[in-house]
Amino acid sequence: MTDAKNAEKDTFDLRNFLPFLLNQAAEESSLEFQRVYKNRYGMLRTEWRVLFHLGIHGEMTAKEIGERAKIHKTKISRAVHRLEKRRYLSRTRDERDRRVERLTLTPAGSAVYRELRGIAESYDAKLAAHFTKGEAALLRMMLRRLAGME
Amino acid sequence: MTDAKNAEKDTFDLRNFLPFLLNQAAEESSLEFQRVYKNRYGMLRTEWRVLFHLGIHGEMTAKEIGERAKIHKTKISRAVHRLEKRRYLSRTRDERDRRVERLTLTPAGSAVYRELRGIAESYDAKLAAHFTKGEAALLRMMLRRLAGME
DNA sequence: GCTTGTTAGTTACAAAATCAACTATTATCC
DNA sequence: GGATAATAGTTGATTTTGTAACTAACAAGC
Numbered sequence: 505m506t507d508a509k510n511a512e513k514d515t516f517d518l519r520n521f522l523p524f525l526l527n528q529a530a531e532e533s534s535l536e537f538q539r540v541y542k543n544r545y546g547m548l549r550t551e552w553r554v555l556f557h558l559g560i561h562g563e564m565t566a567k568e569i570g571e572r573a574k575i576h577k578t579k580i581s582r583a584v585h586r587l588e589k590r591r592y593l594s595r596t597r598d599e600r601d602r603r604v605e606r607l608t609l610t611p612a613g614s615a616v617y618r619e620l621r622g623i624a625e626s627y628d629a630k631l632a633a634h635f636t637k638g639e640a641a642l643l644r645m646m647l648r649r650l651a652g653m654e
Numbered sequence: 655m656t657d658a659k660n661a662e663k664d665t666f667d668l669r670n671f672l673p674f675l676l677n678q679a680a681e682e683s684s685l686e687f688q689r690v691y692k693n694r695y696g697m698l699r700t701e702w703r704v705l706f707h708l709g710i711h712g713e714m715t716a717k718e719i720g721e722r723a724k725i726h727k728t729k730i731s732r733a734v735h736r737l738e739k740r741r742y743l744s745r746t747r748d749e750r751d752r753r754v755e756r757l758t759l760t761p762a763g764s765a766v767y768r769e770l771r772g773i774a775e776s777y778d779a780k781l782a783a784h785f786t787k788g789e790a791a792l793l794r795m796m797l798r799r800l801a802g803m804e
Numbered sequence: 805g806c807t808t809g810t811t812a813g814t815t816a817c818a819a820a821a822t823c824a825a826c827t828a829t830t831a832t833c834c
Numbered sequence: 835g836g837a838t839a840a841t842a843g844t845t846g847a848t849t850t851t852g853t854a855a856c857t858a859a860c861a862a863g864c
Binding site: 514516517518519520521522523525526527528529530531532533534537556557559560561562573574621624625627628631632634635639642643644646647648649650651652653 | 664666667668669670671672673675676677678679680681682683684687706707709710711712723724771774775777778781782784785789792793794796797798799800801802803
């Protein structure tokens with residue numbers, strides 16, 4: 505019985521465990537891009553996510569961003585504050601429901617967004633170049649399914 | 655000139671951007687499993703990672719774990735402390751090189767590892783069931799490649 | 805053998821994330 | 835229409851992470 509010795513090898517393979525693989529791939533693939541928005545614009549991850557959502561969808565509320573990106577409202581709130589302080593976004597109260605705030609990028613924020621979007625696009629292409637076109641499309645589809653984004 | 659109005663929609667699709675998809679899929683897929691080691695054993699993510707590495711490979715040093723899992727040494731150090739306090743692992747100085755510490759799971763730690771491994775395996779199967787066998791194998795391969803684990 | 809450089813791991817301090825409680829506003833229901 | 839519940843967003847306290855500087859042990863060059 506090999507049970508007594510607990511410093512033995514085991515047959516479970518972490519290298520095939522999907523949550524682990526997803527995490528490693530996610531971390532590896534966001535590192536390089538992170539350096540850009542971090543070093544060049546002093547932005548945090550949540551901040552560029554908010555920026556991207558606004559850049560893509562135009563006017564949004566904090567809540568909508570949180571739902572789409574699955575980010576907690578306190579993180580959003582703080583990211584919005586920082587982006588506002590840097591004058592990348594502006595907020596206006598919705599007069600129909602004075603609890604909500606409508607967020608939009610300022611021209612400066614839009615400019616940063618466009619620059620980062622360009623970098624993001626070429627970075628995405630670089631990642632996808634690891635695979636054939638069909639494989640890459642399949643990968644995106646599978647990831648969307650795992651993320652519950654179908 | 656659509657440029658003046660910056661609350662317009664954009665053509666960039668975050669839903670196809672690989673770093674974003676990888677992050678969302680990773681987060682979604684680790685949430686359920688996280689609840690198990692968090693609520694049932696009060697463990698943090700780094701702690702179960704260390705536990706798994708020791709469970710799989712037997713005796714290891716902090717440095718080896720950090721290299722394999724790409725975790726920073728300060729995180730490892732703290733995770734090891736907490737696991738030791740909970741008596742899930744024990745350390746012994748390597749007498750040949752007294753800087754290094756050899757880490758192994760205690761019987762209690764091994765028991766927790768085996769329990770979590772079982773849960774991990776069935777959870778992985780559940781995730782993989784979203785796809786055909788061939789797709790799942792391809793997915794693992796692609797993720798390993800993106801993670802630089804080839 | 806002694807200075808200089810490396811390496812394994814720890815610790816202290818700053819930054820960020822999490823969780824719970826809070827304010828202000830709107831919706832519900834009697 | 836007034837009490838109660840729900841919602842958008844904020845704030846403060848606690849926990850966790852990240853960064854840099856640190857200790858202790860070993861290695862290399864001379």
